[in-house]
Amino acid sequence: QSADASLYQHLGEKPGIERLMNDFVTRLAADARTGPFFAKANLPHLKEQLTDQVCQVSGGPCEYGGADMKTAHADMDIRKGDFNALVEVLEQAMDAQGIAFADQRQLLARLAPMHRDVITVR
Template sequence: QSTAPMPNDALYQALGAKPGLQALMEVFVAGLKADPRIGVQFKDTKSSYLQEQLVDQFCVVSGGPCKYEGADMKAAHKGMDINKAQFNALVEVLQVAMDARNIPFATQNQLLARLAPMHRDVITAH
C-alpha cells in the first residue's frame, strides 16, 4: 500500500535503453541531414550535439532516467516556419531509422504517439 509508484520505463527498455537510443539517434540525425525534403534545414546542425539532445529528450519521453536540458520544443523551433509536410517528413525519417534498428512496430507506434502532441509547438507555418 505504501509502495512508491514504479516509474514506467517499459518503452525506454523496448527502445534498448541508453545504448539503443544513442544508436537510433545516430541513424536518425544522419537521415535528417540526408533527406531531400528537410535536409537543408539541418545543414548547419552539429550532428553530435543534436543527437545528444534527442537521446536525452527521447529518454525522458519514453520513461527513462534522464534529464533533458535542451530548449523546449516551442523555443527550439521558433522562427523555422516548419509546416505539416516537414513535420511528417521528420516522422518518416524516424520510422526508417527505427526500421533500420529493428525496433518492433508496436514500440515504434508507442514512441510516435508520445511525440505527436509536440506538433503544436513545432509547426508554425502552413
C-alpha cells in the same frame, strides 16, 4: 525513472536510443526533404539532445536539458509536411534498428503532441 519504463527498455535503454538517434539525425541531414533544415545544425549536439529527450519521454532515467520545443524551432518556418517527413525518417531509422511496430507507435504517440510547438506555418 517513470512508472512505465517498458518503452525505454524496448528501445534498448540508453545505448539503443543513442544508436537510434545517431542514425536518425544522419538520415535527417541526408534526406532531400528535411536535409535543408539541418544544413547549419550542430549534428553531434543534436544527437545528444535527442538522446536525452527520447530517453526521458520513453520513461528512462534521463533529463532533457535543452531548449523547449517552441523556442528550439522558432523562425524555422516548419510546415505540417516537414513534420510528417521527419516522422517518416524516424520510422525508417526505427525499422533499421529492428524496433517492433508497437514500440514505434508508442514512441511516435509520445512525440506527436509536440507538433503544436514545432509547426509554425499553418
